[in-house]
Amino acid sequence: TAQHERDLDSMIEQAVFPGTHEPRVEHRTPATDPSLPVTPARADIMSAMSRVSSAVTACGGGEHGIATVRVTMTGATGHATNAIVSGPFAGTPVGSCIALAVRGATVPPFSQSTFSLSYPFRI
Secondary structure, rough: OOOHHHHHHHHHHHOHHHHHOOOOOOOOOOOOOOOOOOOOOHHHHHHHHHHHHHHHHOOOOOOOOEEEEEEEOOOOOOOOEEEEEEEEOOOOHHHHHHHHHHHEEOOOOOOEEEEEEEEEEEE
16 A cells, blocks of 8 residues: 555665665775775675565565565675564575575675665565
8 A cells, every 4th residue: 555655665764764864874994996886786695685676575485575685795796695574574594595696796896895775674
């Protein structure tokens, strides 16, 4: 429904950019290429999560809910290197499938060594 769409949009906005609408970043030692952005751009994050969302949704196998995934990306490659599912799918086969799907996400390289964020997926 329209209300649920707004709620999910709000959750995504808050998860990716809490409070100040800036990415929540775990402070890490930066990589060496100064021409790269320090962290991924918001549009790149949203695009990466959108590209894996159909695979994430397919993991549900008829189950429904919100799976919040803590994703860590590596700056040198932009690849997701870790994904941890929390919420009702944590520790389940559906959660394992979701984590595997999210580890397929990529953003353009960035200079910070890693970047982590929590992202809610609707299943």
